[in-house]
Amino acid sequence: xxxxxxITAILVFISLYLVFGYARVxxxxxxxxxxxxxxxxxxxxxxxxxxxxxxxxxxxxxxRKPKDDLLAVAAAELGLVFCTIALLSGPIWARYAWxxxxxxxxxxxxxxxxxxxxxxxFILRSALEGDKRRLYSxxxxxxxxxDVPIVYYAVDIWHGGLHPDRGxxxxxxxxxxxxxxxxxxxxxxLFVLLLIVRYRMKKAEARYEIIxxxxxxxxx
Amino acid sequence: MKIAVFVSxxxxxxxxxxxxxxxxxxxxxxxxxxxxxxSSESEAPVDEDLLAQAVQLSVEKLEKAQSTRLKYLVSAYxxxxxxxxxxxxxxxxKQQELDKRLAQLEQESDQ
Numbered sequence: 001x002x003x004x005x006x007i008t009a010i011l012v013f014i015s016l017y018l019v020f021g022y023a024r025v026x027x028x029x030x031x032x033x034x035x036x037x038x039x040x041x042x043x044x045x046x047x048x049x050x051x052x053x054x055x056x057x058x059x060x061x062x063x064r065k066p067k068d069d070l071l072a073v074a075a076a077e078l079g080l081v082f083c084t085i086a087l088l089s090g091p092i093w094a095r096y097a098w099x100x101x102x103x104x105x106x107x108x109x110x111x112x113x114x115x116x117x118x119x120x121x122f123i124l125r126s127a128l129e130g131d132k133r134r135l136y137s138x139x140x141x142x143x144x145x146x147d148v149p150i151v152y153y154a155v156d157i158w159h160g161g162l163h164p165d166r167g168x169x170x171x172x173x174x175x176x177x178x179x180x181x182x183x184x185x186x187x188x189x190l191f192v193l194l195l196i197v198r199y200r201m202k203k204a205e206a207r208y209e210i211i212x213x214x215x216x217x218x219x220x
Numbered sequence: 221m222k223i224a225v226f227v228s229x230x231x232x233x234x235x236x237x238x239x240x241x242x243x244x245x246x247x248x249x250x251x252x253x254x255x256x257x258x259s260s261e262s263e264a265p266v267d268e269d270l271l272a273q274a275v276q277l278s279v280e281k282l283e284k285a286q287s288t289r290l291k292y293l294v295s296a297y298x299x300x301x302x303x304x305x306x307x308x309x310x311x312x313x314k315q316q317e318l319d320k321r322l323a324q325l326e327q328e329s330d331q
Contacts, residue, residue: 088303092296208322208325
């Protein structure tokens with residue numbers, strides 16, 4: 001984990017240097033375009049995080065191992081963090097580019113729905129206990145993931161939104177594309193690092209609960 | 221990891237302070253030189269004072285526009301790192317709570 005931590009820290013610093021000091025200033029949005037590197041990377045990391053949640057939710061439903069539930073919930077929590085970042089950095093871009101903080105266009109709305117569904121996931125978890133909690137949250141995790149392709153293809157399905165076409169980000173100028181790739185890698189590494197940290201913490205909490213229950217039953 | 225996030229935050233904060241101070245680098249001498257050159261090249265008579273005033277106004281407008289753009293840019297990055305920092309602090313607090321509960325359980329079992 002230490003190695004992952006060091007690699008992540010180096011990547012984050014390199015990406016920040018590339019964003020502010022290397023990537024060419026885009027012609028229309030000028031310096032504000034640089035928000036793109038972390039905003040889009042955070043949005044793509046959301047897909048990865050909720051994807052991990054979905055995979056381990058399915059695995060839990062098949063094998064019923066509490067370990068899979070812990071990984072799923074850790075990934076969902078991080079997905080929510082990255083989704084919050086995308087939802088907060090987006091309006092700053094929007095205010096400059098579109099002269100509005102928020103617009104109810106397809107991609108923005110579907111992203112907000114995605115965020116709300118995973119907030120619901122945690123509300124559900126806090127309302128239930130034991131196996132019921134694991135089972136129902138796994139089902140909700142899988143259902144909520146169905147919104148991810150809707151978010152991704154929103155600009156194709158509902159034309160006329162403010163977001164550019166999906167292909168635009170792949171046609172960037174070389175320095176801009178390199179910067180974006182490093183920023184994306186940095187955020188994915190940060191996700192992996194935080195996922196390990198959160199999973200270990202969840203595991204320790206679960207172990208504590210088992211020991212506590214054992215101790216209480218011995219005492220009584 | 222916490223240190224790395226904090227250092228990154230300081231880097232972005234530093235960039236914010238630096239970026240909002242960056243002027244469009246044109247000195248008065250450069251403006252005067254450009255005005256003289258432009259008026260010498262011009263075939264029509266040019267009011268140098270008026271031209272210098274127009275250039276100065278343009279530079280001020282550019283400075284203001286650039287400063288606004290940089291504020292948007294750095295605000296976005298500050299928000300991004302603020303979310304990360306708050307999340308890491310939340311994890312730290314959770315870990316402390318767990319350590320405390322473990323210590324309490326150990327103490328109870330010793331008694």
